[in-house]
Amino acid sequence: MSSLPMLPGNPGHQARLAIRTGRYTGPTANLAPGHVQANLAILPRALAEDFLRFCQRNPKPCPLLAVSEPGDPALPTLGVDVDIRTDIPRYRVWRDGELVEEPGQIGAHWRDDLVAFLIGCSFSFEEAMLQNGLPVRHIEQGCNVPMYRTSLMTQPAGRFHGPMVVSMRPMRAADAIRAIEVTSRFPSVHGSPVHLGDPAEIGIADLARPDYGDPVEIRAGEIPVFWACGVTPQSVVAAAKPAFCITHAPGHMLVTDLINARLAV
Known part of the structure; x- marks a missing residue:
């Protein structure tokens, strides 16, 4: 892990660029202060409706911030130039409920039927x-x-x-x-x-x-x-055992362009 360089411009975007290029690889707590971070679950389209209902029924652990279109790695409501395949420091790849890999990027695993769910983070x-x-x-x-x-x-x-x-x-x-x-x-x-x-x-x-x-x-x-x-969702994946799933590694989030203060009610 390297420290995040102080760069001009949108701190959320700069954090994602540092992660995408491998200049930052560690946990994201207190990274780009003031910006909303998000947990990740990526599932095949065939399971997306069930998982969406799961999040709706469990808003405390799974408050949804955004859902991608199938096969589209961009999430424009969360930030400029977001690429969910590259912009998280460490991912987890699951098969049949078992953790099989923790890559730094997931382009090699990406498919046209995958749907990304971004979930609020403490x-x-x-x-x-x-x-x-x-x-x-x-x-x-x-x-x-x-x-x-x-x-x-x-x-x-x-x-x-x-x-x-x-x-x-x-x-x-x-x-x-x-x-x-x-x-x-x-x-x-x-x-x-x-x-x-x-x-x-x-x-x-x-x-x-x-x-x-x-x-x-x-x-x-x-x-x-x-x-x-x-x-x-990672404990749920271990219990439900879907054939394929991708999540973030715990503590390694997507840093968005959204501002924390605007989430307050």
């Missing part, structure tokens, strides 16, 4: 948290956000079903109350937390061993606070 509300003086531990520690599969089940649609994934940020109780107030203003990027406190109540056995991302320090007097996470 990195967007982190900007508002930081502006309100709230701690975001994985940014402080320079690592990926910890994410966990839970016992919270999603609402099924067609063949898609499975457990919700959550992201976690530790904070003191007073900060957690403020975090609920701040993030509830951003329903299109997961909104308010789904749980706080005892992780065992949602099926998490060990906070030091996240299913995705990196563990972070939990300090004395802090409680874990959990938000629904856009990595949920």
